[in-house]
Amino acid sequence: MDGYIIATVIKAILILAVISALAGFGTYIERKILAFIQRRLGPMHVGPFGVLQIAADGIKLFTKEDFIPSGANKIVFMVAPIITAATAFIALAAVPLLPEFTLFGIDVKPIVSDMNIGILFVIAMMGVGLYGPLLAGMAQENKWGIIGSARTAIQFLSYEVVTGLSLLAPIMMVGSLSLIDFNTYQAGGIGHWIVWTQPVAFILFLISGFAETNRTPFDLLENEAEVISGYATEYSGMRWGMFFIGEYANMITIGFLASLIFLGGFNPLWIIPGGLAIILKVAFFFFLMLWVRSAWPHIRPDQLMWLCWKVLMPLAVINILITGLVMMA
Amino acid sequence: MEAIAFYIFAILITGLFLVTAFSRNILYAMSSLAAGMVLISGLFFILGADFLGAVQLVVYSGAIMALYAFGMMFFDATRDVKEKNTSSYLVFLLSGFSAVALVVIFAAPTIGKHIEPIVTAPQGLDNPHAIGAVLFTKYLIPFEVAAVMLLVAMIAGIVLASKKMDESLSEIYLDADPETEKKEQE
Amino acid sequence: MSLDKLKNRNVGVQNYKMLDLGHTPESGWGKFKQVLKRSVKLELFVGLKVTIREMFKALFMGEMHTVKYPFEKLPISPRYRAIHEMKRLLESGHYRCIGCGLCEKICISNCIKMDTRYDEEQRKEVSDYTINFGRCIFCGYCAEVCPELAIVHGGRYETASEQRASYSNFEDMLTPMDELMNQKEYPGFGAPTPVADKNIKKTPLAY
Numbered sequence: 001m002d003g004y005i006i007a008t009v010i011k012a013i014l015i016l017a018v019i020s021a022l023a024g025f026g027t028y029i030e031r032k033i034l035a036f037i038q039r040r041l042g043p044m045h046v047g048p049f050g051v052l053q054i055a056a057d058g059i060k061l062f063t064k065e066d067f068i069p070s071g072a073n074k075i076v077f078m079v080a081p082i083i084t085a086a087t088a089f090i091a092l093a094a095v096p097l098l099p100e101f102t103l104f105g106i107d108v109k110p111i112v113s114d115m116n117i118g119i120l121f122v123i124a125m126m127g128v129g130l131y132g133p134l135l136a137g138m139a140q141e142n143k144w145g146i147i148g149s150a151r152t153a154i155q156f157l158s159y160e161v162v163t164g165l166s167l168l169a170p171i172m173m174v175g176s177l178s179l180i181d182f183n184t185y186q187a188g189g190i191g192h193w194i195v196w197t198q199p200v201a202f203i204l205f206l207i208s209g210f211a212e213t214n215r216t217p218f219d220l221l222e223n224e225a226e227v228i229s230g231y232a233t234e235y236s237g238m239r240w241g242m243f244f245i246g247e248y249a250n251m252i253t254i255g256f257l258a259s260l261i262f263l264g265g266f267n268p269l270w271i272i273p274g275g276l277a278i279i280l281k282v283a284f285f286f287f288l289m290l291w292v293r294s295a296w297p298h299i300r301p302d303q304l305m306w307l308c309w310k311v312l313m314p315l316a317v318i319n320i321l322i323t324g325l326v327m328m329a
Numbered sequence: 330m331e332a333i334a335f336y337i338f339a340i341l342i343t344g345l346f347l348v349t350a351f352s353r354n355i356l357y358a359m360s361s362l363a364a365g366m367v368l369i370s371g372l373f374f375i376l377g378a379d380f381l382g383a384v385q386l387v388v389y390s391g392a393i394m395a396l397y398a399f400g401m402m403f404f405d406a407t408r409d410v411k412e413k414n415t416s417s418y419l420v421f422l423l424s425g426f427s428a429v430a431l432v433v434i435f436a437a438p439t440i441g442k443h444i445e446p447i448v449t450a451p452q453g454l455d456n457p458h459a460i461g462a463v464l465f466t467k468y469l470i471p472f473e474v475a476a477v478m479l480l481v482a483m484i485a486g487i488v489l490a491s492k493k494m495d496e497s498l499s500e501i502y503l504d505a506d507p508e509t510e511k512k513e514q515e
Numbered sequence: 516m517s518l519d520k521l522k523n524r525n526v527g528v529q530n531y532k533m534l535d536l537g538h539t540p541e542s543g544w545g546k547f548k549q550v551l552k553r554s555v556k557l558e559l560f561v562g563l564k565v566t567i568r569e570m571f572k573a574l575f576m577g578e579m580h581t582v583k584y585p586f587e588k589l590p591i592s593p594r595y596r597a598i599h600e601m602k603r604l605l606e607s608g609h610y611r612c613i614g615c616g617l618c619e620k621i622c623i624s625n626c627i628k629m630d631t632r633y634d635e636e637q638r639k640e641v642s643d644y645t646i647n648f649g650r651c652i653f654c655g656y657c658a659e660v661c662p663e664l665a666i667v668h669g670g671r672y673e674t675a676s677e678q679r680a681s682y683s684n685f686e687d688m689l690t691p692m693d694e695l696m697n698q699k700e701y702p703g704f705g706a707p708t709p710v711a712d713k714n715i716k717k718t719p720l721a722y
Contacts, residue, residue, distance in 0.1 A: 037566045039573040041581040073356050116455045120383040127391030128367060134398050135360055146402060153399040160391060177380075177457055295562035 011112045015092055023248035024054045030290050037294040064237035071141035072234065080139060081239040084132025084246035088253065091125035094118040095256050096180055099266040099274040111180070118179040119171065122257060123163055126212055126250060130156035132243065133214075133221055137231035148230025151220045151301060158308040159211035159218075165316035166204035169323040170194050170261055179257075183265035190269070195262040200319045202262045204312055209254040211304070214247055216293035220301055255285035331375055338371045353409040355401055359394070366390040380457045518590065591670050593701075596653045599646060600669035600701075601689040608695055611665035614639040618657035618666055626650035627657060644685035648674065658701070667701035 028043065028051065035042030043050030068077055095118070096111040115121060130152055137149025171177060173194065174185045186192045195202045211218040222230035229235075232243055259265060259281035266274040299307070345365035352358045366389040373382030414420055438444050447467070454462060464472050540546045553559075572578045582589055602611050614631035630643040658667045690698045708714075 033570075036573055037570045039569055039578060039580045041579060041583070044583070073354065076356050076360055079360075115379050117379045117383050117457060120380070120387070124370075124383045124386035124391060127387055130391070130395060131360070131363055131398075134395065135356070138356055138398070138401065150399065150402050153395050153402075157392060157395055157399075160387075164387075291563060291566060295566040296559070 076139035080136035081242035087129035088249035162208040255282035
């Protein structure tokens with residue numbers, strides 16, 4: 001029992017450290033890749049190829065004044081960014097990050113809590129994450145903030161439906177909510193990946209994943225052209241940084257979910273060992289998010305709702321229906 | 330271990346809901362209610378009801394409270410609310426009575442001695458499967474009735490909300506025919 | 516990059532091509548068909564293809580567009596009008612300025628100030644010459660009017676300085692003596708064109 005608690009605490013701290021470092025590094029990757037796509041160089045001067053740019057950004061964010069507007073609701077304003085960052089990391093608790101491995105003679109399962117409802121927990125935690133932007137926007141007494149938080153509410157609520165419904169069909173096929181069961185279900189190589197049997201669900205999940213992580217075709221929450229910075233208008237310094245650590249951690253979570261559920265998870269691929277395979281898959285999804293950001297314009301709020309309720313949700317329901325019929329036959 | 334966790338959760342939940350009841354600020358009330366809802370799911374997790382815990386997270390904090398919050402957008406959330414009670418005795422009596430009634434209803438089964446569970450939890454199944462087995466055997470009809478009710482509510486909501494759904498405001502101005510506009514002006 | 520591109524002044528004669536945007540479908544069926552056509556034709560993915568192609572071009576084919584400005588500079592047109600330069604006579608190394616005062620006279624922002632005196636050989640000598648760059652609008656009249664091509668515009672466009680006077684002394688603008696061999700004739704504003712010899716006409720006095 002004691003060993004279990006200690007192991008869990010160590011895993012939690014490790015995940016917190018690694019993922020928040022990766023989230024910071026994600027900002028560098030994003031700037032670099034967007035720059036390459038626009039045929040620019042991106043950050044170049046801090047460290048070799050600008051790798052230490054995140055250190056410079058971190059120093060800037062930490063030393064900046066932590067500004068709280070006089071009209072704002074102080075406590076809620078201060079707590080809101082923590083909600084975003086915390087829920088993003090709590091969601092990762094139920095995600096198996098790597099295959100099991102042996103370290104110093106101890107079998108290590110790289111998952112903080114192997115609960116049998118993993119997917120549901122991750123989706124629930126990402127759903128709770130909407131309180132960060134929501135409360136932030138409402139607490140700061142700023143019209144852009146209020147619009148940003150209203151958009152948070154409609155966008156996250158609507159696309160949670162699509163996420164849930166699109167994942168229902170694969171869940172029906174596997175018959176379990178545990179992400180490890182999903183992984184073992186697809187153990188037979190590329191031919192067994194769920195993406196071949198559920199392509200519609202994969203595309204729907206990807207689209208709603210973009211919406212839930214607030215990535216570009218659906219980045220209405222903090223669109224500069226329309227609502228200045230949306231919910232983050234009045235934030236500065238590390239509180240602003242926490243929103244972005246949360247956002248990048250969510251991107252990593254969505255990448256892990258998509259690769260675990262649809263793309264074979266951490267099963268070995270040809271000669272690539274499982275651990276490297278899943279890292280490559282997550283890296284691909286991360287790159288895809290940046291790639292899409294560089295290519296596509298974002299859409300209007302009414303188009304967002306149109307897409308969700310008139311296109312994606314009916315498609316998801318039809319997909320579930322067809323899956324059910326095929327499974328019964 | 331579980332007892333410690335339970336008492337921590339219980340104290341936190343009670344405290345948060347007290348803030349909800351006594352705060353004069355909408356934003357405090359709403360965020361403490363949402364936090365309380367999240368923490369209630371912790372009680373489910375302690376009891377081993379993982380599925381219900383996650384559903385509590387999704388439904389109550391993810392959906393219902395977010396809709397409340399959406400309604401709050403129409404108020405100035407940073408200002409205090411002045412409550413207007415016409416008869417505080419009536420409010421006190423009604424709310425006190427309903428609170429006592431709720432406590433009695435929920436406490437009676439645990440105190441009573443002649444109560445046995447009709448359905449025992451299926452053995453050898455994990456949590457979601459067990460819930461599914463019970464829902465689709467013993468409680469199939471209530472489950473279906475609840476589903477039909479939800480469907481009715483959904484259709485009613487669509488009908489109520491969709492009176493002018495096909496006319497987008499931007500398109501009304503864009504598609505306006507210049508000739509008919511002239512006639513209207515005349 | 517060659518300078519020919521900069522000299523191309525044919526602005527406004529490009530061949531514009533009007534795109535056929537079609538019309539917005541009216542009926543629901545028409546809208547559905549449009550959505551279907553756009554989705555099945557995968558028009559969205561053209562955008563992705565273009566961006567990834569640009570990325571490969573930039574990374575592997577050397578088409579990166581960034582100019583790391585303080586370290587690299589783009590060539591500027593010879594007609595560019597930046598901080599003035601004072602030229603010297605190549606033979607003697609003496610400055611070309613004859614102290615005629617035309618530049619001072621024509622300067623529309625009154626920023627050129629010159630004093631002249633007679634030296635011991637009774638030749639006119641520039642004793643004091645300054646340009647107030649806080650007022651100069653770089654119109655180029657001084658270079659155009661100068662009969663000796665003594666004052667011209669150079670290409671030094673980075674004019675941030677701690678003091679306005681930093682560039683404006685006659686000695687600062689004058690070509691240094693050791694650089695005299697590299698002094699280039701100014702081809703820009705106010706200079707005779709390459710076909711000037713051909714265009715010259717006899718004045719009535721020559722008859």
